Amino acid sequence: MTWYRQSPPTAQAARAARIRRGAVIAFVLFLPLLAAAELAVLATDAGGRCLVYGGCEPFPWRPFLWVCGAAAAAFAAALAAPLRFRAPARGAQVGLQVLAALIVLARP
Known part of the structure; x- marks a missing residue:
């Protein structure tokens, strides 16, 4: 038996x-999503040819890293921002x- 009552969490919490x-x-789930997307690309005819023979266009690293960085910033905001911004x-x-x-x- 406890000597105090625990209050239930508020709706806001x-x-x-x-x-x-x-x-x-x-x-x-972000990394498994990217892995599944890459497997889907490699399963196509153009993706398989690119993997085996090479000669495909380079991966757009700069936009990809910008989007991943923005997603990481949004993740941090979802954890730490005031409730109305989460x-x-x-x-x-x-x-x-x-x-x-x-x-x-869209790469291959």
Whole structure:
């Protein structure tokens, strides 16, 4: 038996936890998403030819790294920003991660 009562978390704290949990899940799934996108590219005829024979155009590293950096900044904002900015930051994070996957898919 406890001598004190634990107060249930407020709705605002529960919402912040849900947003934080979603941002962390999206961040953890980002590398598998990129790996799946690269496998999908290599499974195509042009991707397979590029892998075996070479001679394909170089990967656009600069835009890809900018998008990944912006996604990391949005992830940090989703974790640490005031509550009213967390949900838009999580949405921006997911959108930028999808954009990075589309950059990988558009390469061959």
